[in-house]
Amino acid sequence: MAEIVTVSRKAHFNATHRLHNPYWDDVRNEKVFGKCNNQNYHGHNYSLIVKVTGEVDPETGYVIDLGVLSQIIKEHIEERYDHKNLYMDLEDFRDLNPSAENIAIRIWLILRDKLDDRLSLRIELYETERNFVEYSGPELIK
Numbered sequence: 001m002a003e004i005v006t007v008s009r010k011a012h013f014n015a016t017h018r019l020h021n022p023y024w025d026d027v028r029n030e031k032v033f034g035k036c037n038n039q040n041y042h043g044h045n046y047s048l049i050v051k052v053t054g055e056v057d058p059e060t061g062y063v064i065d066l067g068v069l070s071q072i073i074k075e076h077i078e079e080r081y082d083h084k085n086l087y088m089d090l091e092d093f094r095d096l097n098p099s100a101e102n103i104a105i106r107i108w109l110i111l112r113d114k115l116d117d118r119l120s121l122r123i124e125l126y127e128t129e130r131n132f133v134e135y136s137g138p139e140l141i142k
Helices: 026-037 066-081 100-112
Strands: 004-017 042-055 120-126 132-135
Touching: 004 066, 042 066, 042 100, 066 100, 100 120, 100 132
Parallel strands: none
Antiparallel strands: 004 042, 042 120, 120 132
């Protein structure tokens, strides 16, 4: 019987965004998003924890080589998002409000495509020390 283990890798990126719904008027945007609706944008020092769960390989002792996971995160997430205006610089959020929830989903989708299907993936994205979201893929809420 193979043992199932979760390994984690922490990463960081700094980015700006604006929470704004273009279909709403300024009053409603201000009421719902408050300071996060600032027309000149605002930034966060995001902390990202990528958790990968799977069987421990009996030959290597790894679920996944953390050096490989680190490189995937650096190449596909940190280099993509770091020091960017998420709304203006990236196609990812041209038509999608760059909330922490939506950023986490995008990150999950990017990383899911880079990992072996036998591994499960969970994302924790910290927008601040006290505000964070978790995403582990599409699920139906019951």
